[in-house]
Amino acid sequence: MTTRLRLAAHTLRLPRRAQHTLARAQHTLASLPARVRIYELGARDGLQNEQRIVDAATKIELIHRLARMGASSVETTSFVSARAVPQMADCEAVMAGVEQREGTDYPVLVLNLKGFERAKAAGARSIAVMAVPSVTFARKNNNCTPAETVERAATVAAAANAAGMRVRGYVSCALGCPFEGAMEPAAVADLAEGLQAAGCHEVCLADTIGTGTPGSMRALLLEVLPRVPSDQLAVHCHDTYGQALANIYEALQHGVSVIDSSVAGLGGCPFAGPGASGNVATEDVVYMLDGLGIESGVSFEQAVDAGEFIVQALGRHNSSRAAVAFQRRGRPSGSAAASRPGGRLPGESWKQAADELSEPPAEAPPRRLFPYGPLSSVRGDAV
Numbered sequence: 452m453t454t455r456l457r458l459a460a461h462t463l464r465l466p467r468r469a470q471h472t473l474a475r476a477q478h479t480l481a482s483l484p485a486r487v488r489i490y491e492l493g494a495r496d497g498l499q500n501e502q503r504i505v506d507a508a509t510k511i512e513l514i515h516r517l518a519r520m521g522a523s524s525v526e527t528t529s530f531v532s533a534r535a536v537p538q539m540a541d542c543e544a545v546m547a548g549v550e551q552r553e554g555t556d557y558p559v560l561v562l563n564l565k566g567f568e569r570a571k572a573a574g575a576r577s578i579a580v581m582a583v584p585s586v587t588f589a590r591k592n593n594n595c596t597p598a599e600t601v602e603r604a605a606t607v608a609a610a611a612n613a614a615g616m617r618v619r620g621y622v623s624c625a626l627g628c629p630f631e632g633a634m635e636p637a638a639v640a641d642l643a644e645g646l647q648a649a650g651c652h653e654v655c656l657a658d659t660i661g662t663g664t665p666g667s668m669r670a671l672l673l674e675v676l677p678r679v680p681s682d683q684l685a686v687h688c689h690d691t692y693g694q695a696l697a698n699i700y701e702a703l704q705h706g707v708s709v710i711d712s713s714v715a716g717l718g719g720c721p722f723a724g725p726g727a728s729g730n731v732a733t734e735d736v737v738y739m740l741d742g743l744g745i746e747s748g749v750s751f752e753q754a755v756d757a758g759e760f761i762v763q764a765l766g767r768h769n770s771s772r773a774a775v776a777f778q779r780r781g782r783p784s785g786s787a788a789a790s791r792p793g794g795r796l797p798g799e800s801w802k803q804a805a806d807e808l809s810e811p812p813a814e815a816p817p818r819r820l821f822p823y824g825p826l827s828s829v830r831g832d833a834v
């Protein structure tokens with residue numbers, strides 16, 4: 452008997468109101484993807500706006516940790532003007548030093564043909580391009596018009612595809628521009644479709660300054676999804692107004708299964724004006740996904756370790772709520788870390804704690820319990 456049938460039999464014994472609640476929960480969970488891919492931005496978007504220049508060796512070590520923690524993609528650097536973004540001046544050295552793991556994608560951001568030629572010469576196998584709907588942001592960030600951002604992206608994508616590279620396309624300011632406010636969802640959808648037609652295997656809707664809400668994310672997805680299918684979409688949420696996780700949850704319910712994030716919540720575009728905060732923290736995203744029973748392949752503990760590594764190098768605070776809570780309190784009951792209050796034993800480094808915690812417990816506890824039982828049964832997965 453499938454879990455769904457067993458569940459149906461079980462719910463008949465519940466009061467009518469509880470049956471409705473359960474049916475609603477089951478409907479929501481049924482629409483969530485079972486697995487998502489994490490596109491990690493800590494080494495590129497995460498660092499590009501930091502004033503303290505991080506040396507190439509530290510960036511390379513960070514990239515290795517991000518790959519080891521299980522991110523599907525680790526955006527490695529950007530091939531842009533060193534005058535415009537001094538932190539990315541060492542892009543060639545970083546590319547040369549990264550030992551690429553089998554099964555991990557290492558895209559680099561490229562905004563024009565000059566950047567593409569540099570990336571190709573440095574051995575990049577995967578790139579990201581961008582299109583911008585806002586006139587002011589396109590001028591400040593890309594030194595061209597919105598239409599020219601699409602033309603440049605298409606030119607670069609064609610060259611990259613001809614060279615056998617994978618191409619992702621960002622639509623920046625998808626939920627708002629720092630200078631022009633809300634963007635028309637239809638205009639964003641036009642750019643998303645344009646990037647896909649230009650040869651991008653994946654289109655990422657970027658809330659560059661984190662002004663979106665689940666309402667505006669839903670309105671945007673309803674406009675974009677008829678034109679670009681959910682399995683070719685990603686979302687990139689900054690957390691300026693504390694909406695990033697809610698926006699991601701909204702996107703998950705529409706079938707989007709590639710999530711951008713940055714360890715320790717680092718990041719931001721240097722051309723987006725003051726007050727825009729970092730990306731949603733990878734640790735927070737993974738904590739939420741683990742709680743939803745959605746596989747990401749990312750180890751929460753190793754994400755905390757990577758985030759701590761880079762915030763210590765930068766001498767700044769960690770913006771991940773989940774990482775900070777984990778360091779103070781450990782994981783809540785039911786998780787492997789819970790048996791070790793504080794997550795880390797006295798004198799133990801985060802790396803040791805993470806290695807220790809990633810070892811499977813002798814008898815695995817039931818994972819991800821939902822008040823009505825294991826999440827998979829509520830979702831109605833067949834067994």
Ligand SMILES: CC(C)(COP(=O)([O-])OP(=O)([O-])OC[C@H]1O[C@@H](n2cnc3c(N)ncnc32)[C@H](O)[C@@H]1OP(=O)([O-])[O-])[C@@H](O)C(=O)NCCC(=O)NCCSC(=O)C[C@@](C)(O)CC(=O)[O-]
Pocket residue numbers: 496499529530531532533535536560562563565566567569581592593594595621622623624657658659660687719720721722
């Ligand atoms: C847009 C460009 C490339 C200008 O593009 P351009 O208009 O083609 O530049 P140009 O021809 O006017 O050249 C200006 C100068 O830049 C040099 N140059 C031109 N291109 C390159 C290159 N590829 N590599 C190295 N140097 C370059 C070029 O050689 C020249 O140097 P000069 O002769 O004055 O000494 C430039 O303005 C630039 O690099 N801007 C930086 C933009 C940037 O990196 N922004 C942050 C990343 S975007 C982001 O974070 C958003 C995202 C993706 O995460 C999603 C989201 O949240 O929205």
